[in-house]
Amino acid sequence: MALILCIETTTTNCSVALAKNGKVLALKEDMGLNYSHAERLHVYIQDVLNEAGLDTKKLDAIAVSKGPGSYTGLRIGVSSAKGLSFSLNIPLLATNTLKALAMQARTEDIKYVIPVLDARRMEVYSAIYDNNFKEIREIQAQIIDENSFKDYLNQGKTIFVGDGAEKLIDVIKHPNATFQTEALPSAREMAVLAEAKNKISDIEDVAYFEPFYLKDFQVNKPKKK
Known part of the structure; x- marks a missing residue:
C-alpha cells in the first residue's frame, strides 16, 4: 500500500499522476504537440499533490517512465524524479514506457x-x-x-x-x-506498473540510474549556406 508520484515525459505529453495502491488519485497532463516539460513538470507535480490534499512528505516512492523516447524529455523527467527521490530519501522506480502505452x-x-x-x-x-x-x-x-x-x-x-x-x-x-494513433504514454497507466515494482522492491540506484535511450544521441550538422 504505497503513495507513488508517477512522472511521464518521454513524448510531448508532460504527464504526472499521484497514485495510491495502483489507483490514480490525481492526474495532470498536457497532450499538446509541443514540449512543455521544463515549464510545466514541477507545476503539475504540485497540482496533483494539491488536488489530493497531500504534500511530498507523504510520498512513499517516485516512479519515472524510463524510455525510449525524446532525449530532452527523458532527461528532464529522470532528473526531476532522481532529485525528488534523493531529497525525500524514498525509492526511485522505473517503469516500462511501451508497456504503459500498450495498456491504452x-x-x-x-x-x-x-x-x-x-x-x-x-x-x-x-x-x-x-x-x-x-x-x-x-x-x-x-x-x-x-x-x-x-x-x-x-x-x-x-x-x-x-x-x-x-x-x-x-x-x-x-x-x-x-x-x-491518438495515444501517447501517460502517467495514468504507470500507476499499476509502479505499484507492482514497489511491492517487490524493484528499485533503482538513484546515483547511477540513466534513461533507456535505446539509440545513441545524434547531433545533425547544420546545412552549409
Whole structure:
C-alpha cells in the first residue's frame, strides 16, 4: 500500500499522476504537440499533490517512465524524479514506457498489441505484447516497411497504438491491422506498473540510474549556406 508520484515525459505529453495502491488519485497532463516539460513538470507535480490534499512528505516512492523516447524529455523527467527521490530519501522506480502505452489499447478481439513511438522518418520504437500485456518481443528500434510485423499479423488481429501508428497506416495494409494513433504514454497507466515494482522492491540506484535511450544521441550538422 504505497503513495507513488508517477512522472511521464518521454513524448510531448508532460504527464504526472499521484497514485495510491495502483489507483490514480490525481492526474495532470498536457497532450499538446509541443514540449512543455521544463515549464510545466514541477507545476503539475504540485497540482496533483494539491488536488489530493497531500504534500511530498507523504510520498512513499517516485516512479519515472524510463524510455525510449525524446532525449530532452527523458532527461528532464529522470532528473526531476532522481532529485525528488534523493531529497525525500524514498525509492526511485522505473517503469516500462511501451508497456504503459500498450495498456491504452482497445483489446477486444485482439491477439497482439504493438505499442509504437515515432522515432523520426520511417523508424519507430516498438515492442510486442499479447492481449494480457505479456511481453512477446522486447523493445526495438526498427525501420518500417510493408513486411513489418507480418509474422504477428498473419496470426490474428493486431492493434498498433501510439503516435508511431500514424506512419504505419499507409505502409501496412494487412487486413488484421488496426491503428490507435491518438495515444501517447501517460502517467495514468504507470500507476499499476509502479505499484507492482514497489511491492517487490524493484528499485533503482538513484546515483547511477540513466534513461533507456535505446539509440545513441545524434547531433545533425547544420546545412552549409
